[in-house]
Amino acid sequence: MKAKKILLLIGLTIFSFLLIIVIWYFSIIQLDEPILVEYKIDTQELIQLNDTTFQYKDSWLRKNRFGLWEMYISGSPEELGIKNGILAQKLIEYQEEAFVKQIKKMIPSESYLNFLKYVTSFINYQLPDHIPNEYLREIKAVSLFASDDFMFIGDNYARQLNYHAAHDIGHAMQNLHLVECTAFGVNNSLSSDSNLLIGRNFDFYVGDEFAENKIVMFVKPDNGYSFSSITWGGMIGVVSGMNDRGLSITLNSAKSEIPLFAKTPVSIIARDILQYASNIDEAFAIAQKYQSFVAESFMVSSAADQQMAIIEKTPDQTILYQPNNDKLVLTNHFQSEELFNTEINQENIDENVTDYRFQRVEELLAEKKEFDELDIANILRDTKGLKNADIGLGNEGAINQLIAHHSIIFKPEQNMFWVSSSPYQLGPYVCYNLDSIFNHKYSLLQHINYTKKTIHSDSVFLENEYPKFLKFKKLKEDINQNRAVNIDELIRSNPNYFHTYELAGDVMLLQKDSLKAKGFYHMALQYFVPNLHEVNRIKEKARSCSEQVN
DSSP: OHHHHHHHHHHHHHHHHHHHHHHHHHHHTSOOOOOOOSOOOOGGGEEEEETTEEEETTEEEEEOTTSOEEEEEEESHHHHHHHHHHHTHHHHHHHHHHHHHHHHHHSOOHHHHHHHHHHHHHHHTTGGGGSOHHHHHHHHHHHTTSOGGGTTTOOHHHHHHHHHHHHHHHHHOGGGOOBOOEEEEEOGGGBTTSSOEEEEEEOBOSOTGGGTTOEEEEEEESSSOOEEEEEOTTOOSOSEEEETTSEEEEEEEOOOOOOSSOOBOHHHHHHHHHHHOSSHHHHHHHHHHOOBSSOEEEEEEETTTTEEEEEEEOSSOEEEEOOSSSEEEESSSOOSTTTTTSHHHHHHHHHSSHHHHHHHHHHHHTTOSOBOHHHHHHHHTOOOOGGGOOOOTTOTTSSOOSOOSEEEEEEGGGTEEEEEOSSTTTSOEEEEEHHHHHTTSSOTTSOOOGGGTOBOOOHHHHHHTHHHHHHHHHHHHHHHTTOOOOHHHHHHHSTTOHHHHHHHHHHHHHTTOHHHHHHHHHHHTTSOOOOHHHHHHHHHHHHHHHHHHO
16 A cells, blocks of 8 residues: 555656646747737728729738739838738738648648647747847737637747748758758849849748749838838748848848757848848848847848848858859858858758759859840749759759749849749749839829830740649649559659659559669669759668568
């Protein structure tokens, strides 16, 4: 009896200890919500002019004929968030549904998803401490219009806040291939009119649905500079944007350790720079104020300086990289003397395809003496490898991987930019002028002559190559869903892509034909495989087949 009492006492002690841990855990991850200042919501003031055109007070949302949503909002942080939320409520719900659906597709295990939810909550519980109060208030105001359908993930404010760090987690999870961006710029002698010209592909892929409703957002805040950013429902951070002082900023990931504790999301750093910097020195000073969540390169161009620069940032260092020439190229590795030779950066260059894409941009920039916006678009649309090698459609070694959420071209000294329309970079690039927007030269109801400076779609690729790529994507999805496919049809759809043959091997393996599967895996390795971990994955599949054959 005494032994039973001792065991019971030990059990109760352990249970009490675990209960204390659980209570402590959930107490620390309970986010303190910001206090909203003098705000008023009157949904009756929302005017719906048609299915895709909405007005709320002085702000508006509409969908143009190219499929891009355009939003104009103004005011205090609370007003910006409320106007955003009221106008884009359906888009916010759609975006969250698309995001959650893709995450479940990538991580089908419910138990593992639940585990990740708590891990993310633990990592992010200090997130509000690293974000300026004005942006917390704006996110809180937006969250008032978020859907309650996703409360199983967290309350509306916590979710919207944590989504601003999802981009950083995507950077850190290199093996998920969520982020593989390319950016470059030309100036002076390399520019057809001697003005700055910057191009960038934002290859942040969370499924096709996530990119369907991109928003070109124009923001006129009470404090700081007016600016535009290319975003999605609920996102107030910046990944690509330009302000009315002709300062542009884009984000490119670098290899990071998986973060253990929250710092400032890079999109919030970029937002602060865009809203409060008018030149490169001011942008650098703002970047230095923050500890970043992950390693990141911020490509900045400035009309005031007539220069381009890269702000390289790790959780510990902030470096300004500004080579003295008329071009600047950025993929996914650091280039400065201080960070280029670091172990993690060299590991990234050795294992991934960042240097290959960097060389491809350099190769294309060497083909002409000077460039205009159409030339920049042609480079952003390029699907080839080095020396124009056909490396297959969708290969990470290409500048255009056919996964881009958006592609954008900036001309800062004219306050102009072009945004790609679907599909990917292949549709027309639509031209905007910030002076026209913020000087109220046209209102919601006035017509914009988009065609005057629009860059036309890539009609040749759309007609000849894109249907094959769509076929390949469908067959790939069929294979992932264990549906029967014709191997010859699969190979014809994308014959120079290594992954085509890996998929063919997977099909043979499902059919219990290890010998043919092994042959396809070996064939895949004869094509350009962009990353070391993909090489190792295919080799491991081939070894497994050899064991089964023997």
